[in-house]
Amino acid sequence: MPAPSSPPRRLAVVLFNLGGPDAPEAIRPFLFNLFADPAIIRLPNPLRFLVASLISGRRAKPATAIYAHLGGKSPLLENTEAQAAALEAQLGSNPGLAGTESRVFIAMRYWHPMSAETAAKVKAYDPDLVVLLPLYPQFSTTTTASSAKAWRQAADTVGLTAPTRLVCCYPTQAGFIDAAADRIRPLYEAARAFGTPRVLFSAHGLPKKVVTGGDPYQWQCERTAESIAAALGVDHLDWVSCYQSRVGPMEWIGPSTDEEIRRAGRDGVPILVVPMAFVSEHSETLVEIEIEYRHLAKEAGVPHFTRVPTVGVHPAFIEGLVRLVGQTLVSDRPACSQNGGRLCPATFSGCPQPGR
Structure with missing residues (x-):
């Protein structure tokens, strides 16, 4: 109309x-709803229902441990x-x-x-x-x-x-880009004390077959990373676009964020992880990046690790x-x-x- x-x-x-579970008992049904979505598990029913039931059952326990860091809820x-x-x-x-x-x-x-x-x-x-x-x-x-x-x-x-x-x-909308750059600047300056920082623009990944099937997500994420990098105005900025949260046996788009953290450790450079596809804090930012990736960075020998907050409000x-x-x-x-x-x-x- x-x-x-x-x-x-x-x-x-x-x-x-x-969305996200609002109590520990909501974790498994939340996961079922996620994996029962035909846009996520691209199988016909009843096969998709069975796969969603299986995956949500298997992932409920590790997901409960993740949400325990957040008080049992998202x-x-x-x-x-x-x-x-x-x-x-x-x-x-x-x-x-x-x-x-x-x-x-x-x-x-x-x-x-x-x-x-x-x-x-x-x-x-x-x-x-x-x-x-x-x-x-x-x-x-x-x-x-x-x-x-x-x-x-x-x-x-x-x-x-x-x-x-x-x-x-709105992958390169000025307000979104300016807000992200503003979140990064003071943290980037603080990281300079440990060397020349590398900025990891991290987004939730997708199976490669989804992208090769015509999904523009990766292309748009790359435009977001380019735009934020340009907005920072840092000469010769060291940055990379990467992807997190891989699950399952399929090939996913890359490079992966954990691979880039290990590479930063080999290079001996401080890193800032920027959640470029997340605008609200949740488990992928507060647990996967802040806790799991911080631990990985320490193991990999990264001299300094920073999680940049989402743009929020x-x-x-x-x-x-x-x-x-x-x-x-x-x-x-x-x-x-x-x-x-x-x-x-x-x-x-x-x-x-x-x-x-």
């Missing part, structure tokens, strides 16, 4: 995120709620939305509040326009596309018919989200990138934008 030609009377912004919902509150406040004071009532909702993919719950709340709010805003800056068929599909199904179920726009990606990031929302109000596209149109080369068939 076309967007309203004038500013909406009521605007609903729905933040997408993956902090992702609280972090996302803080981002939602900051965004709602900024939307309310934005001159371009004068006369518009804006409310920000949260829809998690694999744990509560999930799309079905949130879609019912959005329908009750009765908006004139719904903007779907993923907290995944880089588009992937496994994240943004999966969340958008779940939302469409939920909206249809509850009878939510308001015009809807999806912000599909950094003002530049939140203002960047406001600008993304504003763009959708004047767009007639069902999906809008940070520039409105397609960012990805035509070779990426998984991109939601028309080819060029």
